[in-house]
Amino acid sequence: MRSFNTRQVFRLIHLFIGLTSGLIVFIEAVTGAIWVFNEEISSLLKEDITVEMKDAPKLSPTEAVAFAKNELPNRAVHGILYSNEAKPIEVIFYEAEPEFYYSIYLDPYSGKVIDRKNHKDSFFSFVLDGHLHLWLPPKIGTPIVSYGTLLFLFSIITGIVLWWPKNRKGRRQRLKLDWKPSTRWRRKNFDLHTVLGFYVSALALVFAITGLVMALNWFYVLFYSSIGGDKETAFIIPKNTSEKIPSENQLKPIDQLPDFLEKQYPTAKDYEIHFPYADSVSIYVEVSYQDGIYSDADYLFFDQYTLEDVSTPSVYGKYQDASFQDHLIRMNYDIHVGAILGLPTKVLAFLTSLLIATLPITGLVIYLGRKKKQKQRISTY
CATH class of the missing domain: 3.10.450 (Nuclear Transport Factor 2; Chain: A,)
Incomplete structure (x- = not known):
């Protein structure tokens, strides 16, 4: 019976994950690259x-x-x-x-x-639908994308293990595309998969983890608690602090909010007011300060009868009240789409996504090449 060493086990895991999730990763990477500049292109x-x-x-x-x-x-x-x-x-x-x-x-x-x-x-x-659901009904496509991304996370980890050479000389060789005129195309394809894969692996891990935080609630809770977060991870609209109901001829409290918000938040870009979904819950307002940046927004809650501030146990409250762990969670989307530092990180996210999209292709070519070699060896016996 054939025995496997640790490296061979990792290679089999990496191969299985690649064949299982390769198409998902390709679609996610291409649609993600396009989505990076959606606001800029739409405004043009x-x-x-x-x-x-x-x-x-x-x-x-x-x-x-x-x-x-x-x-x-x-x-x-x-x-x-x-x-x-x-x-x-x-x-x-x-x-x-x-x-x-x-x-x-x-x-x-x-x-x-x-x-x-x-x-x-x-x-x-259309692009976002592909990125979130693979253009399938959400009940079908969402779990496929979510757990396909989880497989991609393990693919990155096993890929780094396989890339890591045994000695320093081998490490130097795997840090560059050292091609000669005589280098065959199969070798070039292998180098593209391993060398480029290594260079994008760090950012690929970031994309995978931030994507999983949004896609899988259990992963979100696990990640937040692992970095020391102690608030509720769900977005919670708290209940009112009063039960007073104004008379019918009185101006509704929610109608007083636009003037109040304009005076209280003069540096805000805009503010979105949401009507309460029940008599017992507060009014939810999101105050934004920058185009395309959501991490520094203020999430405010007002008693719908008195307009008194209502606190929330959630991560999503006032920006000034957020802890480091809360800030990291609130930056999750901006990091995922490359918007966190503006145009430079958007360009970086765009290029990285395109390089990630090549990995399933070059990996498949490596697999098919090895299968062909195996068949040729068997036919010579």
């Missing part, structure tokens, strides 16, 4: 909508929803986005199943509809 393809700023009160959330509901009367409102810049109010409609994601853009003062957008009817929506 469509002219930014602006409005004339006036010294007049803007529409309240209740008024904005009423105007938008004239366009989509039977759809659920997710939130109302106000901007501190010369931009329209965006009323966002969202339903999970079947997924419906649409925005109505209103003049902030008159309520006139300026524009409409079906977020599901775009090239980048």
Whole structure:
């Protein structure tokens, strides 16, 4: 009976994982590379909508929803986005199943509809659907992508073990593409897989781990607790602190929020107000400060009857109250898409994703070449 040493076991594991998850990794890497610049490309393809700023009160959330509901009367409102810049109010409609994601853009003062957008009817929506679900129904595609990414994580680890040579001389040889005119294409393919694979392995680990934090709740909880996090990992909208209900002729407390937020957060880019989904829960507001960056956002909660601040036990609260562990979790998406330090890290994420996409291809070529050699050896006996 044939015995296997440790390296051979790792090679078999690496091979099995590569054959199992190779196509998933290729699709994830290519769609991920495209998604990196989705905001920049989208803004180039469509002219930014602006409005004339006036010294007049803007529409309240209740008024904005009423105007938008004239366009989509039977759809659920997710939130109302106000901007501190010369931009329209965006009323966002969202339903999970079947997924419906649409925005109505209103003049902030008159309520006139300026524009409409079906977020599901775009090239980048198609790309994101592939990245999240492989263009399959979410119940089928999501677990395939999630556990395919987990396999990719083990593939990176086993690949590093296989790459690591026994001596320093061999290590130097595997750090560069040392090709000569006589080097055969199979050797070049092997070097592309091993050398480039090693150089992208660190960032590939980052992409895999940040992807798994978003994809698998048990991995998210395990990762957060392993770095010393002690808050609730779920996004929690807390309950009200009061039970007082205002009279019908009184201005609704939620309609006072736009003016309050504009004064309290003058440096904010925009703030998204969400109507409470029940009488017992607070109003949730997300305050953003930068385009394409979400890690420094403030997640605020207000009693829907008194507008008193309500604290949340979740990681997602005020930015100033977040611990190092909370900051790391909140940076997860920005790190995953390369947005964390702006354009330089986006370019790095784009190039790394393209290189990752080559690994399943070069790995498959290596496997098929070895299978062919084995058949040739058997045929010579």
